[in-house]
Structure formats: structure tokens, C-alpha cells
Amino acid sequence: MKVAIIGKGLAGILTAMAWKAHVPSSEIEIYYDPDAPIEPVGSGSWPNLLDLITQFEERSPESWSSIGPMLYNNWRDAKWDQTVKTGISYSGWGGKDWFHDFGINRVAMHFDPKMFCDDMSQYFKCIPKKVGYNIDADYIYDCGGSPFSGRECSSESWDRYTLLQNPLNRVLLAETDPYTRVYCTTDNVATKDGWCFVIPLQSRTSMGYLFNSDITTDEEALENFHEQFGEAKVTGWRSFHNYCAKNPVMDGRIFMNGNKYFFIEPLEATSITGYMVWIERTLRYIMQGASIQEMVADNQRDICENANFLLYHYAHGSKYDTPFWDYAKSLWKPTDTWNNILKDAKQGNWKHRVQGTAYNYSYFSFLSVIATYCNMETQQDFKSLLRNNW
Ligand SMILES: Cc1cc2nc3c(=O)[nH]c(=O)nc-3n(C[C@H](O)[C@H](O)[C@H](O)COP(=O)(O)OP(=O)(O)OC[C@H]3O[C@@H](n4cnc5c(N)ncnc54)[C@H](O)[C@@H]3O)c2cc1C
Missing domain, CATH: 3.50.50.60 (FAD/NAD(P)-binding domain)
Known part of the structure; x- marks a missing residue:
């Protein structure tokens, strides 16, 4: 070929x-x-x-x-x-x-x-x-x-x-x-x-x-x-x-x-x-x-x-309160898929499934997504969440 x-x-x-x-x-x-x-x-x-x-x-x-x-x-x-x-x-x-x-x-x-x-x-x-x-x-x-x-x-x-x-x-x-x-x-x-x-x-x-x-x-x-x-x-x-x-x-x-x-x-x-x-x-x-x-x-x-996941990284701003960060924050809009992934994650279901098939978000493993969420949004200790929910 x-x-x-x-x-x-x-x-x-x-x-x-x-x-x-x-x-x-x-x-x-x-x-x-x-x-x-x-x-x-x-x-x-x-x-x-x-x-x-x-x-x-x-x-x-x-x-x-x-x-x-x-x-x-x-x-x-x-x-x-x-x-x-x-x-x-x-x-x-x-x-x-x-x-x-x-x-x-x-x-x-x-x-x-x-x-x-x-x-x-x-x-x-x-x-x-x-x-x-x-x-x-x-x-x-x-x-x-x-x-x-x-x-x-x-x-x-x-x-x-x-x-x-x-x-x-x-x-x-x-x-x-x-x-x-x-x-x-x-x-x-x-x-x-x-x-x-x-x-x-x-x-x-x-x-x-x-x-x-x-x-x-x-x-x-x-x-x-x-x-x-x-x-x-x-x-x-x-x-x-x-x-x-x-x-x-x-x-x-x-x-x-x-x-x-x-x-x-x-x-x-x-x-x-x-x-x-x-x-x-x-x-x-x-x-x-x-x-x-x-x-x-x-x-x-x-x-x-x-x-969309990259946009999520801007959603919680930064230590700078500037026009750039105001604009960047305004771009994030959570989708249904995103909400479902997080719902599953919070229940300790680390493999989100769509019609029975394990599904990542974008190219990212499910763990990368939930780690970003915990670190950026909830300030939660990601490692203890894993220990408690697994
Ligand atoms: C600031 C910045 C940082 C980045 N950092 C990363 C990173 O860390 N990790 C990452 O994965 N990506 C990163 N990227 C993305 C990066 O640009 C791409 O991974 C990479 O450059 C892809 O290049 P390419 O092969 O598509 O095109 P190019 O590198 O532009 O190659 C094009 C090729 O096509 C040839 N060509 C064009 N037209 C013809 C023609 N008609 N006939 C024959 N040959 C032709 C040219 O000669 C050349 O060889 C970054 C991008 C930017 C802007």
C-alpha cells in the first residue's frame, strides 16, 4: 500500500x-x-x-x-x-x-x-x-x-x-x-x-x-x-x-x-x-x-x-484580576457531557460510561478531568477523594 x-x-x-x-x-x-x-x-x-x-x-x-x-x-x-x-x-x-x-x-x-x-x-x-x-x-x-x-x-x-x-x-x-x-x-x-x-x-x-x-x-x-x-x-x-x-x-x-x-x-x-x-x-x-x-x-x-476542557481551566480565574481573566472566565459554559462526567466522578464511578462503553472526556483520562476539577474548583484534596471513593 x-x-x-x-x-x-x-x-x-x-x-x-x-x-x-x-x-x-x-x-x-x-x-x-x-x-x-x-x-x-x-x-x-x-x-x-x-x-x-x-x-x-x-x-x-x-x-x-x-x-x-x-x-x-x-x-x-x-x-x-x-x-x-x-x-x-x-x-x-x-x-x-x-x-x-x-x-x-x-x-x-x-x-x-x-x-x-x-x-x-x-x-x-x-x-x-x-x-x-x-x-x-x-x-x-x-x-x-x-x-x-x-x-x-x-x-x-x-x-x-x-x-x-x-x-x-x-x-x-x-x-x-x-x-x-x-x-x-x-x-x-x-x-x-x-x-x-x-x-x-x-x-x-x-x-x-x-x-x-x-x-x-x-x-x-x-x-x-x-x-x-x-x-x-x-x-x-x-x-x-x-x-x-x-x-x-x-x-x-x-x-x-x-x-x-x-x-x-x-x-x-x-x-x-x-x-x-x-x-x-x-x-x-x-x-x-x-x-x-x-x-x-x-x-x-x-x-x-x-x-472545551481547555476553556474550563480558565473558569476559576487566576491570581490576576485583569480584563484578560474577566474575558477568559466568561467563555466557559459547562455542557451536559461535562455535567454527567462530574456527577459520575463524585459518586466514585471513575469510568464514565456511554451505552456501556467506558468513555473519556476528550483525549483525557477520566482521572485527569476529575483532578482538574478538584484542584481548580473545589480546592478538595484529590488524593484523599480517590482513597475514600475507590
Ligand atoms: C506557541 C505554541 C506552542 C505549542 N506547543 C505545543 C506543545 O507543547 N505540544 C504540542 O503537541 N503542540 C504544540 N503546539 C502545536 C504545534 O504547532 C504543532 O504540534 C506542530 O507545529 C504541527 O505542525 P504541522 O506538522 O501540522 O505543520 P508544520 O510544522 O507547519 O509543517 C508543515 C510542513 O508541510 C510542508 N508543506 C506545506 N505545503 C506543502 C506542499 N504544498 N507540498 C509539500 N510540502 C508542503 C512544509 O514544508 C512543512 O514541512 C504549539 C503551537 C504553538 C503556536
């Missing part, structure tokens, strides 16, 4: 790795536009990225002739500027500091996306050519990046996308010296204007000061960033929309993925997981005959619930 992937950013590379891991005999070609570099952001992941890397490394011998026998990476020697990520630390959110942890037995990775994509692309046939959909392949994944980047959106582009509600639309990117800690987390620090991620890599600390340009000017953001975080080298600015394609599949054989398909702000670093969930659904359709309509409906629901 011949699979063509447009784009060798994170979405394209992860799509290629997942195909090789699950369908080792597949023939993969990655096309990329030499004049369009990949996004420099996307350094935070979930533990399932490490699962995919392992599955790719251990894939069956059928693919050895094209890629070579075994790959083997480890924390010390991999060339991705990697550090261990044990979870996400929230400072100044909802009135207190709290930790969205991955559990004692699971870790994820912080890494440099370009170094990761460059390293992984050596295992695939990569063709430097700007292409359309008229390429020779059974299936095409369009991972060509944001449909809105670097230019004003045409009304035609907007027709194909739904806007997702979110209080942020701009980021100031910066970096400082690397630092070490006993345990390593992504720090999400509340600010007057929104929040700032602080991601420890081996060679540097990557930072993103996220704000809303309708409320805060670039000059104010820069000043407030330096006031709160001190000296740091500014590396760029980016505007973004939060959106989702209305129809991510064309002719039953062309699938959008990555920023081409959807984008939601990086609060919980959900993009990579979103791409992986979608690849698995397309594989279930192609390899196991699952209904593509069902796969698309499930995926659209997950993306919308994810966007």
Missing part, C-alpha cells in the same frame, strides 16, 4: 511513524516544500509519544529492508534536546498552584521538534517538492501546516473551518539558559495577560508568553513578560486562530492532519496526542473497515471536547 504524506513537520513525521509501526509493509513517501520550514513550536508531549517511538523502533521485520533492523534511542543519547516530562505544573491558576501529573509510572518528553523531525525523517523517503493532491498514492495525508499562517485568511478558507472558542490568539516566543530540577515539568505560569509556558530542554529553556492581541498590545506583552520573568532572548512572535476543519477527509482517501486539520492553544500540549488519535482512527477505517463517518464524528467530538 502506497501512502503519500505532505509535510515533514511533527504531524507528517508522526503519521509516517504510526503507519510504519502498524502497517510495516506500507510504502511511505514524504513530500515537503523546501521553502516552507516546519513550526519551531511543539516541545511538550504526553506519555503516548514515547509509546509510539517504541512501537516504531520495534516494528516487525517486514519493514527492515526499507528502514533497517532495529532502532534504539535512549534518554542520554537521542538527538532531540530531550528532557523527561513528569507532568504539567500550574502556578497562579484558580487560586492555587497544582500539578497535573502523569502518575509515578509514566513520563513524557520535552524535545526540540525540528531536531526530532530531522532525525526521524532519515528513515523515510523524503522528496523536496511542493505538491498538490495529484500524487501517485493509495492514500494521502495532508500535513501541510496551518491554512492561515503568514497571510490574511480568505473567506474561502474560513468556509472550510469552524472557529473554536479560546481566549488567546498571540504568543511571544523566548528562550533563556537551561536549568535542572530534581523532577522536570512543563510550567504553565498565569500572567496578567494570559499565561506563559516554561519548557526545560537540554540546551535552553523555551518560553511562550500567550495573550490576546485585542486586549494586550505587543509592547505591553513584552514589558509584562520581562517584568515577570526577567531577562530572556525574544525569538519570535506568532498569531494564531483556534479552529477545526469541517471535513477532514476527501474522496475517502485524502486525510488532513496536524495544523492543516485543527489547532487549539498549547495549554495541555494536546496537539500531538490529537494527531495520533486521528491517525489511529484513519487506520481503523483503512485496515479494519470501520465506518469513516463514525471515525470523523468521534474525532470532531474529541477535538471540540478538548477545546
Whole structure:
């Protein structure tokens, strides 16, 4: 089976790795536009990225002739500027500091996306050519990046996308010296204007000061960033929309993925997981005959619930009483699904069930949702709740 992937950013590379891991005999070609570099952001992941890397490394011998026998990476020697990520630390959110942890037995990775994509692309046939959909392949994944980047959106582009509600639309990117800690987390620090991620890599600390340009000017953001975080080298600015394609599949054989398909702000670093969930659904359709309509409906629901769950994080404000936080708080509207999940959780039914099937909220495990609820909303001790109700 011949699979063509447009784009060798994170979405394209992860799509290629997942195909090789699950369908080792597949023939993969990655096309990329030499004049369009990949996004420099996307350094935070979930533990399932490490699962995919392992599955790719251990894939069956059928693919050895094209890629070579075994790959083997480890924390010390991999060339991705990697550090261990044990979870996400929230400072100044909802009135207190709290930790969205991955559990004692699971870790994820912080890494440099370009170094990761460059390293992984050596295992695939990569063709430097700007292409359309008229390429020779059974299936095409369009991972060509944001449909809105670097230019004003045409009304035609907007027709194909739904806007997702979110209080942020701009980021100031910066970096400082690397630092070490006993345990390593992504720090999400509340600010007057929104929040700032602080991601420890081996060679540097990557930072993103996220704000809303309708409320805060670039000059104010820069000043407030330096006031709160001190000296740091500014590396760029980016505007973004939060959106989702209305129809991510064309002719039953062309699938959008990555920023081409959807984008939601990086609060919980959900993009990579979103791409992986979608690849698995397309594989279930192609390899196991699952209904593509069902796969698309499930995926659209997950993306919308994810966007909604991220909004929930703003619902209880922060230690800052500012126009940004007033606006952010006003966006949260609990849905019936959300209310049902919480009702089940409070009764100790940790696996919410819909028609007999265990159901997570969005990409999140049920425990992540209830931990957020306890820490942000009730100020309840989440661990004793677990002990008492299990
Ligand atoms: C501030 C910020 C922080 C973020 N942090 C995280 C995070 O911590 N974790 C996370 O999971 N996500 C994060 N994201 C999301 C991140 O942007 C995406 O995970 C990632 O960049 C997805 O990129 P992509 O592969 O879709 O597109 P890109 O990286 O833009 O790659 C596009 C590729 O398509 C190629 N291309 C385009 N058109 C053509 C064509 N016609 N023919 C051939 N090739 C073509 C280009 O050459 C390029 O190779 C963050 C986003 C922002 C803005």
C-alpha cells in the first residue's frame, strides 16, 4: 500500500511513524516544500509519544529492508534536546498552584521538534517538492501546516473551518539558559495577560508568553513578560486562530492532519496526542473497515471536547484580576457531557460510561478531568477523594 504524506513537520513525521509501526509493509513517501520550514513550536508531549517511538523502533521485520533492523534511542543519547516530562505544573491558576501529573509510572518528553523531525525523517523517503493532491498514492495525508499562517485568511478558507472558542490568539516566543530540577515539568505560569509556558530542554529553556492581541498590545506583552520573568532572548512572535476543519477527509482517501486539520492553544500540549488519535482512527477505517463517518464524528467530538476542557481551566480565574481573566472566565459554559462526567466522578464511578462503553472526556483520562476539577474548583484534596471513593 502506497501512502503519500505532505509535510515533514511533527504531524507528517508522526503519521509516517504510526503507519510504519502498524502497517510495516506500507510504502511511505514524504513530500515537503523546501521553502516552507516546519513550526519551531511543539516541545511538550504526553506519555503516548514515547509509546509510539517504541512501537516504531520495534516494528516487525517486514519493514527492515526499507528502514533497517532495529532502532534504539535512549534518554542520554537521542538527538532531540530531550528532557523527561513528569507532568504539567500550574502556578497562579484558580487560586492555587497544582500539578497535573502523569502518575509515578509514566513520563513524557520535552524535545526540540525540528531536531526530532530531522532525525526521524532519515528513515523515510523524503522528496523536496511542493505538491498538490495529484500524487501517485493509495492514500494521502495532508500535513501541510496551518491554512492561515503568514497571510490574511480568505473567506474561502474560513468556509472550510469552524472557529473554536479560546481566549488567546498571540504568543511571544523566548528562550533563556537551561536549568535542572530534581523532577522536570512543563510550567504553565498565569500572567496578567494570559499565561506563559516554561519548557526545560537540554540546551535552553523555551518560553511562550500567550495573550490576546485585542486586549494586550505587543509592547505591553513584552514589558509584562520581562517584568515577570526577567531577562530572556525574544525569538519570535506568532498569531494564531483556534479552529477545526469541517471535513477532514476527501474522496475517502485524502486525510488532513496536524495544523492543516485543527489547532487549539498549547495549554495541555494536546496537539500531538490529537494527531495520533486521528491517525489511529484513519487506520481503523483503512485496515479494519470501520465506518469513516463514525471515525470523523468521534474525532470532531474529541477535538471540540478538548477545546472545551481547555476553556474550563480558565473558569476559576487566576491570581490576576485583569480584563484578560474577566474575558477568559466568561467563555466557559459547562455542557451536559461535562455535567454527567462530574456527577459520575463524585459518586466514585471513575469510568464514565456511554451505552456501556467506558468513555473519556476528550483525549483525557477520566482521572485527569476529575483532578482538574478538584484542584481548580473545589480546592478538595484529590488524593484523599480517590482513597475514600475507590
Ligand atoms: C506557541 C505554541 C506552542 C505549542 N506547543 C505545543 C506543545 O507543547 N505540544 C504540542 O503537541 N503542540 C504544540 N503546539 C502545536 C504545534 O504547532 C504543532 O504540534 C506542530 O507545529 C504541527 O505542525 P504541522 O506538522 O501540522 O505543520 P508544520 O510544522 O507547519 O509543517 C508543515 C510542513 O508541510 C510542508 N508543506 C506545506 N505545503 C506543502 C506542499 N504544498 N507540498 C509539500 N510540502 C508542503 C512544509 O514544508 C512543512 O514541512 C504549539 C503551537 C504553538 C503556536
